[in-house]
Amino acid sequence: MRKPFDLFAGFFFFLVGVAFIVESNKISDSAYGSVVGPDLFPKGLGFVLVILSIRLLYETMRTSMSTQPKSLDQIEESKSGETSHPSDDHPSYDYKRFLLLLGTMALYILTLEKIGYPLSTFLFLLLSIQIMRRGNLLKTTIISALFSLGVYYVYVYVLKGTLPGWPSFS
Amino acid sequence: MEVLSYLINGFGVALQWYNLVFAFIGVLIGTMVGVLPGIGPMSGVALLIPVTAMLTAGLDPEAAATSGIILLAGVYYGAMYGGSTTSILINTPGESSSVVTTLDGYQMAKQGRAGIALAIAAIGSFVAGIVALVALVFLAQPLSEIALLFGPPEYFSLMILGLCAVTGLAGRSMTKALIMTTVGLLLATVGMDHVSGVVRFAYDIPYLYQGFEFLTIAVGLFALGEVFRAVVEKDGPSSAQFRIGRIMPTRNDLRKSFPAMLRGSLIGFFVGLLPGAGASIASFFSYVAEKKISKTPERFGKGAIEGVASPEAANNAAAGGAMVPLLTLGIPGSGTTAILMGALMMYNIQPGPLLFDEHPQLVWGLIASMFIGNIMLLILNLPFIKFFAKIIETPIHYLLPMILAISIFGVYAVQLTTFDLWVLLICGVAGYVFVRHDYPIAPLVLGLVLGPMIENNLRRALTASNGDFLVFVERPLSITFLLAALLWLVLPFVLRVIRKKSSGSS
Numbered sequence: 001m002r003k004p005f006d007l008f009a010g011f012f013f014f015l016v017g018v019a020f021i022v023e024s025n026k027i028s029d030s031a032y033g034s035v036v037g038p039d040l041f042p043k044g045l046g047f048v049l050v051i052l053s054i055r056l057l058y059e060t061m062r063t064s065m066s067t068q069p070k071s072l073d074q075i076e077e078s079k080s081g082e083t084s085h086p087s088d089d090h091p092s093y094d095y096k097r098f099l100l101l102l103g104t105m106a107l108y109i110l111t112l113e114k115i116g117y118p119l120s121t122f123l124f125l126l127l128s129i130q131i132m133r134r135g136n137l138l139k140t141t142i143i144s145a146l147f148s149l150g151v152y153y154v155y156v157y158v159l160k161g162t163l164p165g166w167p168s169f170s
Numbered sequence: 171m172e173v174l175s176y177l178i179n180g181f182g183v184a185l186q187w188y189n190l191v192f193a194f195i196g197v198l199i200g201t202m203v204g205v206l207p208g209i210g211p212m213s214g215v216a217l218l219i220p221v222t223a224m225l226t227a228g229l230d231p232e233a234a235a236t237s238g239i240i241l242l243a244g245v246y247y248g249a250m251y252g253g254s255t256t257s258i259l260i261n262t263p264g265e266s267s268s269v270v271t272t273l274d275g276y277q278m279a280k281q282g283r284a285g286i287a288l289a290i291a292a293i294g295s296f297v298a299g300i301v302a303l304v305a306l307v308f309l310a311q312p313l314s315e316i317a318l319l320f321g322p323p324e325y326f327s328l329m330i331l332g333l334c335a336v337t338g339l340a341g342r343s344m345t346k347a348l349i350m351t352t353v354g355l356l357l358a359t360v361g362m363d364h365v366s367g368v369v370r371f372a373y374d375i376p377y378l379y380q381g382f383e384f385l386t387i388a389v390g391l392f393a394l395g396e397v398f399r400a401v402v403e404k405d406g407p408s409s410a411q412f413r414i415g416r417i418m419p420t421r422n423d424l425r426k427s428f429p430a431m432l433r434g435s436l437i438g439f440f441v442g443l444l445p446g447a448g449a450s451i452a453s454f455f456s457y458v459a460e461k462k463i464s465k466t467p468e469r470f471g472k473g474a475i476e477g478v479a480s481p482e483a484a485n486n487a488a489a490g491g492a493m494v495p496l497l498t499l500g501i502p503g504s505g506t507t508a509i510l511m512g513a514l515m516m517y518n519i520q521p522g523p524l525l526f527d528e529h530p531q532l533v534w535g536l537i538a539s540m541f542i543g544n545i546m547l548l549i550l551n552l553p554f555i556k557f558f559a560k561i562i563e564t565p566i567h568y569l570l571p572m573i574l575a576i577s578i579f580g581v582y583a584v585q586l587t588t589f590d591l592w593v594l595l596i597c598g599v600a601g602y603v604f605v606r607h608d609y610p611i612a613p614l615v616l617g618l619v620l621g622p623m624i625e626n627n628l629r630r631a632l633t634a635s636n637g638d639f640l641v642f643v644e645r646p647l648s649i650t651f652l653l654a655a656l657l658w659l660v661l662p663f664v665l666r667v668i669r670k671k672s673s674g675s676s
Contacts (some may be wrong), residue, residue, distance in 0.1 A: 020356055020371075028368055036632040038363040038370060041625040042356060049352045057346045088309070098402045105574060108216045108589040112582065121579070125571050132401070132567035144570060150296055151579055161224055161583055 003060055010057035017049030100131045117163040121148035173311060180534025188534065189237055192225070193543045196241040196472070197550065199632055200248020205256055206569070211249035212612070213392035215242050215509045219385055219516065220580035235517035235534045240539040242513055243493070246506055247299060247540065250449065250486045251547050256292040256594020258478070267449035268486040270457045274470060274477030283475050284316065286419045289474055292551040293419075294431040294511055298483035299544035301435035302442070302490025306537060310526070314498040317523035322631035323642050327651035329624045332501045334655035335615050344662060346609045354617020355624070356381050364622060365629055377589040384512040384618055386581050390594040391611045393577050395601025397570050402602070419475075427479035430460055438484030449504075452488035453481035490540070496521055497533060501620070505612030508619045515619075561612040 024043035041117035110123040130137075155161040203214030220305050222241050224244050226234035253268035259273035271291065278287040320328070337347040360371045361381025373376035412555060418458045419427070435454040441452035460480040461470045470477050500522030502508035514521050519529060526533055604611050635641035 009349075009607070009609070013353070016353070019304070023371060026380060028366070029521055033442040036629045036637060038366050038368045040632075041628060045352055045359070049349065049356065052345060052349045052352060056349060059343070084241075093402050094464065095402060100596070101398075101401055101574075105595055107577075108578065109588050109595065112174050112578075112591070113588060117579075121575055125575055128571035128574065129412055129567055132570060133565075147572060147575065151575075155224065155579075155583065161227075162586065165400065 006056060010053050010060060013053035013056070016066040017046045017053060020049065022045030054156055097131060101128055104128050104131065113164050115167045116165050118148045118152045118165075119167065121151070172393065173307060176311075176530060176534045177307060177538060179530070180536075180538035181541075183236060183531055183535030184240070184539035188229075189240055189539060190542065192237045192241040193244050193539045194546055196244020197248035197251075197543050197547050198442030200245035200250075201252035201425050201547070203245060203552065204249035204254075205667065206251020208437035210392070210396070211246055211253075212505045212509060212615075213389070213396055214249055215245050215506055216388040217393050217511070217576060218242060218245055218579060219389075219509075220584045222513070223516065223584060229378045231518065232529060232531060235478075235514065235519050235529075238517060239510065239532065239536055240543075242510055243363070243536060245545045246510065247486060247543065248487045248547060249291060250489050251295045251551060253485070254478075254482050255288060258287045258291065262638060263497065267453050267488070267616045268482070269450065270453045270481040271478055273457070274286050274472070274474050276479065277471065277473035283473070284474070286423060287478050289419050289657065290427050290479050291506060292548060293424075294427065294434065294479040294483040294543055295486040296548045297428075297431045298435040298438055298485075298487035299490060299547075301432070301483075302439045302487040303537060303540055303544070306490055306494055306540075307440050308534070309494055310498050310537075312492065313390070314523040314526045317499050320523075320647070321645070322627040322634065323645050323648040324651065325622060326627040326631055327642055327648040329501055330498065331651045331655040331658070332495070333613070333616060333620060333624075334658045336504065336616050337659070342608050344659065347613050350609055350611065351613040351617045354614035355615075355621040357387070358618050359623025359625070364626065375589075378506065379588060382618070383585060383590055384580075385516070385584060386590045386593050387597050387618060388509055388512065388615055389428065389581055390597025391601035391604075394598025395605060395611070397573050398598055398602035399605060400570060423475055424489060425477050430480040431483040433459065433463075434480035434483030435487040439481075440492040441484070442488030443494055449485040449488040449492075454492075456480045456484035466588070467492050470629070480626060483546065493540075497525060497536075498523060500525070500617060500623070505615055508612070512615075513618050528590075597652070605620040 018043050024039045024046060027039040027042075028037050065073055100134050104124060104127045107127075108120055111120045111123070125147055126140055129140045129144065136148075152163060156165070184193070188639060198220065200211070200214065203211065219242065222238040225241070226238045229237060250267065254271050254275065255372065256315070257268040257271040258279050275287045333351055337344065337351050358381065360378055362379055363368050363374075367582070369379055410451055417672065434453075437456040437459060438449070438452040441455060443447070457470075457477060457480060460476050461467045464470065464474070464476065466474075489506075490504075492504050495501050496507045497513055500511070500520065502511045511521055519525070577594065577598075581590050582588075604614075631641050642652060
């Protein structure tokens with residue numbers, strides 16, 4: 001039952017297509033005397049996307065239960081469990097952990113340039129490993145420290161790359 | 171024998187000590203990527219692009235590109251080797267291309283013949299690698315000479331064919347695949363237009379003037395997407411219960427599997443040549459073919475050694491075959507080759523027919539290093555099968571956060587802006603949501619890579635014809651490509667109708 005998502009996706013892509021068509025009109029329609037300008041390609045694609053999203057909406061409305069022939073991809077997919085809509089309260093989906101991890105990543109990105117690579121990476125790994133599985137703090141700390149310092153040392157000192165360093169507190 | 175002298179030069183390049191090291195690192199990481207379920211060759215190659223860029227930073231540009239692509243190609247075909255290991259040992263394919271291997275490989279493992287199955291898979295991959303390379307050596311140059319005759323309309327039509335082929339085979343719903351392709355092409359239009367210098371869809375965000383960085387999008391969609399999927403769906407590798415047993419196959423095993431390997435290699439190479447078909451289809455075809463010609467088809471699915479040898483050979487040969495359109499025409503036929511192409515373009519090297527003239531060192535060095543890499547893989551795999559089997563047991567709660575950290579490091583090291591990290595994060599979430607709802611992401615990446623080239627050729631063709639779209643239909647080669655593209659899109663519908671009819675009558 002992927003219906004609600006496909007409906008949403010259909011509308012979303014429809015709007016994206018329309019947006020590209022509208023925005024393309026603001027771009028110059030010729031370049032150096034050529035009859036084709038930089039607006040042609042995105043505008044054309046915008047139309048294609050609009051048509052495709054209408055077809056997706058149509059298909060989604062029409063087919064709800066009909067079974068389709070099994071393809072290679074399906075064999076592959078069946079091993080990863082059947083897909084369903086995100087709002088389903090499926091017991092095997094762990095959204096709390098996912099959101100926590102996502103938040104940790106956002107925090108990592110926000111702090112990366114403020115407190116530097118080694119420190120922010122260490123904190124990120126420490127938190128995210130603990131989110132994945134609580135416990136064994138010592139091992140987690142050692143792994144996080146080894147990874148963040150190791151990458152920083154190799155990249156900055158051996159390969160002479162640039163990464164935000166230690167915080168300067170000034 | 172011009173080809174031979176080029177090849178000898180290529181070996182000269184590939185045998186330089188640092189290129190040997192790069193090839194070794196590539197195949198080693200590739201094997202690990204293949205063994206770890208959840209990281210496919212696409213995310214593996216995408217993740218390693220920044221690492222490669224920093225490893226090769228000290229070399230001059232062309233040598234850096236050569237070494238970089240040697241490493242990345244090593245990851246690609248190394249992953250094909252490694253993918254079979256988990257299929258055989260724990261009935262979980264590491265990549266989609268080794269799905270078929272589970273059918274007989276896991277049965278062999280249950281019978282205590284896991285070691286032999288693994289060895290046959292490694293030998294099969296090796297044979298296929300060599301077959302594909304010999305074919306590549308003799309096909310690549312003539313093909314690229316033909317391609318030199320192409321004008322903008324031919325290129326445009328050929329790329330449309332490539333896109334349609336990948337789209338036609340990706341996922342269950344062609345509409346969704348086409349949408350993803352279009353979105354990829356549209357994303358490629360953001361930023362400065364290469365023809366006129368007009369900035370499009372950037373909305374005064376300076377980071378967007380250069381357009382979306384290919385690497386950021388690819389790493390986000392593939393690597394982060396897969397990590398998120400594993401986190402949400404708690405998809406950890408199942409605990410392995412296996413006994414490897416004897417590794418060296420008997421003479422009888424070899425006698426039975428060798429012809430199967432050769433057949434698999436040939437099927438694989440030619441399927442790999444076709445844009446879009448790729449390794450999964452190749453291994454599937456070869457398994458079916460092997461079962462058809464076998465005198466005892468009832469053994470298949472119960473641990474037939476040919477059922478391991480042939481598809482494993484086929485998926486490796488397909489990896490070699492897929493290099494042909496990439497190197498000669500500059501058109502990637504699969505997601506992974508699209509990422510390899512993105513990597514080449516990051517090194518400022520445009521794959522295509524001119525590649526053989528402009529960068530012979532790179533092309534032949536790469537080809538020669540694939541010979542060497544295949545030998546390394548064989549040496550690496552036979553004695554160390556037990557070691558690689560251990561990798562499966564890496565605890566996922568350490569592995570996933572590290573993949574995230576490597577993704578962030580890789581993107582930041584190349585881009586040096588946190589803007590790209592936010593794009594990365596968004597792409598990761600999008601990648602997971604798309605895959606979860608059967609929106610294939612390989613076409614999107616392909617569209618992103620091909621977008622600027624398609625647009626360029628479209629506009630050059632139209633400028634030359636003064637805006638007349640008939641130019642694509644009037645030239646014989648161009649119309650052939652376009653018709654073939656149409657066929658790719660229509661064929662699945664026809665097949666479905668036929669299948670429905672036949673299943674209705676039986």
